[in-house]
Structure formats: structure tokens, C-alpha cells
Amino acid sequence: MLFVYVNKEENRVVTTSKKRESALYSQADLSEYQVPDDFDMSKEIPSDEVEGEFVRLDGFLNATEFLGRYNADYKAKRVHEYPSTEDQLDSIFHGGIDSWKADIQSIKDKYPKPY
Amino acid sequence: MATVISGSDGITLEAGKNLKYSATSYITPENNVSGAEVSTAGVFTVKTGTTTPVERLRVDNTGNVGVNTNSPNAGLQVALGLSTAGGPAAGAATGAACFGNITSGNNYGLVMGADGTGWGYIAAQRTDGTAVSYPLEIQPNNNDTRIGGNLIIGSGNSDYQLIGGIGAASTLGTQDWNHSTNARSGSGATLLLGTATNGPSGAQYFHSFCFLYSSSGNLTQWAIGYSTNHRYQRNRYNNTWSSWSAF
Numbered sequence: 001m002l003f004v005y006v007n008k009e010e011n012r013v014v015t016t017s018k019k020r021e022s023a024l025y026s027q028a029d030l031s032e033y034q035v036p037d038d039f040d041m042s043k044e045i046p047s048d049e050v051e052g053e054f055v056r057l058d059g060f061l062n063a064t065e066f067l068g069r070y071n072a073d074y075k076a077k078r079v080h081e082y083p084s085t086e087d088q089l090d091s092i093f094h095g096g097i098d099s100w101k102a103d104i105q106s107i108k109d110k111y112p113k114p115y
Numbered sequence: 116m117a118t119v120i121s122g123s124d125g126i127t128l129e130a131g132k133n134l135k136y137s138a139t140s141y142i143t144p145e146n147n148v149s150g151a152e153v154s155t156a157g158v159f160t161v162k163t164g165t166t167t168p169v170e171r172l173r174v175d176n177t178g179n180v181g182v183n184t185n186s187p188n189a190g191l192q193v194a195l196g197l198s199t200a201g202g203p204a205a206g207a208a209t210g211a212a213c214f215g216n217i218t219s220g221n222n223y224g225l226v227m228g229a230d231g232t233g234w235g236y237i238a239a240q241r242t243d244g245t246a247v248s249y250p251l252e253i254q255p256n257n258n259d260t261r262i263g264g265n266l267i268i269g270s271g272n273s274d275y276q277l278i279g280g281i282g283a284a285s286t287l288g289t290q291d292w293n294h295s296t297n298a299r300s301g302s303g304a305t306l307l308l309g310t311a312t313n314g315p316s317g318a319q320y321f322h323s324f325c326f327l328y329s330s331s332g333n334l335t336q337w338a339i340g341y342s343t344n345h346r347y348q349r350n351r352y353n354n355t356w357s358s359w360s361a362f
Contacts, residue, residue, distance in 0.1 A: 005316065014316050015347060017361035023309075023317035023345075030316060048331060048353035059350065059357035 001079060002041075004033040004066065011063045016041065033066075035076040040069065077111040157185065182212075196228035202236035203228070206246040213242055223249070288320055293356060297323050298336060306341050314338070315347040315359035 005015045005024045008031060015024060024030050043061050044054040061069075070076050082104070083091065092100045120126060128134060155175050159168035173181040181187030184194035193212040197203060203226055215224040222243035229235045240248040288305070290297060291312040309317035321338040328334060332354060338347040346362040 007316075012313075013358040015359040015361060019361070021317070021345075021361060023319065027310075027316055027318075045355055046353055048333065055352075057350075057352060057357070059360060060352075060355060061358070 002035050002037055002039060004035060004041075004070075005030045006033060006063045006066060007031075008063050008067075013059075013061050013063055013066050016059070033070055033076070034080045035070065035073070036079050039073070039076055041066070074111040074113055078107055081107045081110070193228075197230040200230050200232045200234070202230065202234075202238055203240075204246065205238075205248045206241045206244045215239075221245075225251075292323065292336070292338075298325055298334060298351065307338070309338070309345075313356065315345075315349075317345065319343055319345065321345070321347075 001018075003017045003020055004013060005017075005021065005027075006012070007014050007029055009029060014030060015021065017024075020032070025032050041061055042056050042058045043065065044056050045060055047053040047055050070080075082088070088100060088104075091103060126134075155173060157170045157174070158172040159170050161168050170185050171183060173185045173187060175181070175187060179187035179189060180191050182191075182193045182195070184192055195212055212227045213224040214227070222241055222245075224240065224242035226238045226240060226242065227236070237251060238248060239251045288308040289311050290307065292298070292307060293313045297307060306320040307314060307323050309315050309319050309321055315321070315338050320341040322341060324337040324339060326335045326337075332351065334351050336349050336351070338345075338359065340346060347359040348362065349359045350357045
């Protein structure tokens with residue numbers, strides 16, 4: 001899972017991280033998004049070596065571009081809403097498998113897989 | 116008794132004739148004892164294809180010497196340089212002051228100057244049009260028994276081979292991370308705030324380390340936590356910055 005911190009006012013993807021950045025999570029001007037590890041963060045940039053050609057590089061999305069992909073990606077939205085692994089284990093321990101499955105299913109229903 | 120020569124043409128020497136003076140004599144402007152006038156000395160030349168003499172060398176009344184300028188502001192001012200941006204091409208010494216072994220067959224020279232945007236340059240290279248550049252040694256310390264050879268840029272002590280000056284140069288850490296002084300190769304001698312413009316965010320200080328690739332302008336920038344273990348990286352490619360990525 002990838003944590004993405006976005007400053008919408010500056011139209012900037014500020015930071016990405018494999019774990020929650022607590023200092024950024026609590027920063028008022030940033031929004032946190034969680035996306036799958038294979039979420040496409042790449043973008044074509046004009047080559048600085050061959051005029052007219054492009055190179056595909058990770059990490060160059062601005063906030064608008066990232067949110068456009070995020071909002072079109074049901075998996076990313078599900079990942080964003082799923083509780084943490086620790087919280088899910090706690091839910092199973094206290095509420096049982098069926099209760100946990102119902103919680104997860106409600107998220108899947110909220111962001112259905114397109115056909 | 117001095118000989119006074121009047122007339123607009125002064126002294127005219129025929130072709131091939133020299134103006135000679137003894138080893139203990141000097142060519143000097145008139146010594147004006149009243150102090151009401153100042154004295155300067157200049158050398159003029161006429162460029163091929165022109166008729167107007169142009170002053171090329173000036174010694175002003177304070178002793179400042181100007182080459183290619185008649186108003187030197189320093190002890191020695193060489194007013195030569197490129198009018199456009201960028202340093203001289205390898206092999207080219209025109210438009211710059213040149214020092215070194217240019218009398219050898221290979222015309223080795225140390226070319227110095229400033230371009231039309233104010234950027235200075237020092238280049239060790241051939242000066243005869245042959246496009247070859249050479250390493251530039253600073254404080255090489257060859258055959259030197261003294262403690263030395265270290266290079267200080269900016270400020271600092273002399274305990275290290277290279278210290279100070281390069282890397283982040285922000286005041287109070289609030290300067291834009293994209294600023295040229297914070298995005299150049301070097302060590303993070305000063306600190307930048309994570310919340311400063313284009314920073315990785317977080318109300319904490321970071322060292323900025325930059326690794327610039329050649330003259331392309333492409334670079335990798337690291338933000339290393341000063342009092343925390345946070346570490347981030349981003350890149351600039353073709354003048355476009357990426358987002359920060361946590362290590």
C-alpha cells in the first residue's frame with residue numbers, strides 16, 4: 001500500500017510513502033490517500049535528450065492528474081477505505097468473521113467493480 | 116627642462132621607429148602640483164579595418180589598471196567576457212582573460228571571465244581553437260611541505276578537504292526548496308524546513324543534498340531529517356520536479 005499526500009491548493013502531490021507519515025497526516029493543508037502498490041503514478045515527460053520524444057517517469061503527477069486517476073480507480077478507493085490490517089484483525093477477534101466480512105462487503109458495494 | 120609639444124597630433128613616429136627612453140626613466144603624465152587635475156595614462160589601438168583609436172589599457176589616477184575599460188573599479192580589471200550566457204567553448208579564448216602557458220605549442224591556458232548574465236567561469240583548456248579541456252586543480256599542494264591543499268568555499272575551518280558554501284543556502288530554512296541555491300550539487304550545510312515551499316512537508320528541519328547530473332540540470336535531491344530519521348527523495352527531470360518519496 002502506498003500513502004499519497006496531496007496539497008490540492010498548490011495542485012501538488014507532495015510526498016508518497018510506504019507507511020503513514022504521521023507528521024504529514026496531521027498537516028491541515030494535506031490530504032492523505034491510500035492506493036495499491038501497483039497504482040500507476042507514472043507520467044510521460046518530454047525527453048531532455050531527444051526532441052519530440054517522451055520518457056515515462058514515476059512521481060511526476062500533479063494533484064489534478066493523481067486525483068483523476070484515483071477517482072477512476074475503484075481498487076484505489078477501496079484500499080483507501082479499508083481499515084488497517086491491525087484493525088481488521090481486531091474486528092475479527094471481537095466480532096467474528098461474519099461481522100468482518102459484512103464490513104468489508106459494504107466497502108466493496110460502495111465502490112463496485114465496473115463491468 | 117621639459118620639451119613641450121603642442122598640436123593635436125602630438126608626436127608622430129614614422130613606421131618602424133621606436134620611442135626610446137633610458138632604464139631609469141619613466142613615461143608619466145604631468146605631475147600637477149596643484150592637485151586640481153588628475154592624471155591618467157592610456158594606450159590606444161586602431162583595429163584593422165577601422166580608423167578610430169580605441170583605448171585598450173588605462174592606468175587611472177588611483178593606480179587602478181583597466182584592460183578594455185577606461186574606468187577600472189579594481190586594482191586590475193579585465194573587462195572581457197562573453198556577452199551571452201554560458202562559458203567559453205573548449206579551445207576558445209576570445210572574450211576572456213587568459214593566463215598560463217600559452218606560449219607552448221599547445222597553447223594551454225586558464226580562461227577566466229563572466230558572461231552576459233553575470234555568471235563567472237574558469238576553464239583550463241586549449242586556447243588555439245583546438246577543442247580540448249583539462250582538469251582544473253585548486254590547491255594541488257604538489258611538493259608542498261606546508262599543511263594545506265584544502266579548499267574552503269564560503270566559510271568554515273580548514274579541517275576538511277572541501278567544506279562550506281555549496282548545498283542548501285537558505286536563511287532560517289524558509290526558502291523555496293526549488294531555489295537555485297538549494298538545488299545544486301553539494302552537502303546540506305544548512306537546514307530547510309519541510310513546510311517551506313516545495314518541501315516534503317512536516318514541521319521539521321532537513322539537510323538538503325543534491326546530486327546534479329552534468330550540465331543537464333537533472334538532479335536527485337535528498338531531504339535528510341536533522342533531528343528525526345525522516346528521509347525523502349525527489350528528482351528534477353527536464354526542469355520538471357517530481358513529488359517527494361519517503362525512503
